[in-house]
Amino acid sequence: MENKEREHKSSFRYLLVLYITLFVISIPLLIISFPSLKKSITDSRIIEHYTLWKSNEEEKERKEITVILESVLGEQEIKRVIHPGLRDPLHYTLEALLIPLSKEEKENGLVSEIKEGVKLEGATIRDNIAFVSLSSDFLLSDDLEMASEEIYKTLYNNLGIDGLVILVDENIVIRK
DSSP: OHHHHHHHHHHHHHHHHHHHHHHHHHHHHHHHHHHHHHHHHHHHTHHHHHHHHHHHHHHHTOEEEEEEEEETTEEEEEEEEEOOTTOOHHHHHHHHHHSOOOHHHHHTTEEOSSOTTOOEEEEEEETTEEEEEEOGGGGGSSOHHHHHHHHHHHHHHHHOOSEEEEEETTEEEEEO
8 A cells, every 4th residue: 555655646746746847948949939929910911801701890889870960051961980888879869960070060060959068868759650668959049940850850861750758857748
């Protein structure tokens, strides 16, 4: 029995020495080969391919939305790109409309009748009528009728709704 125990200890020592030797030898080899490994990765353009793939994946997640804004020439359709994420078409269409005007859009004479800073609090469609709940900032819009018309036309163009009900603090403000 004592003989088996010695064999067991010696085989354990042997394995321990083997692992330590492999570790001590492999680390310097990796360090020496790293520059050539880095060069081979660069030469194979793996990083470029990954970057291209990632940008294509991000592009798939983008959605182009047509929003209705006013301009000096009258009503105008503008394309805005938004990342829908996990939201439904109603929500991301409204969020695209509520994005503040960019400097370029303002320079092109575009205006939005919806007061800047209005937040979407909720939205649903029932019987093809959109029920949109907005923050109380919506009531500060200069022309509520024109602001609601922007929302209605944007939703009609993108989702084909038949009607619109706008709620602020759970009270109906506009019904179209």
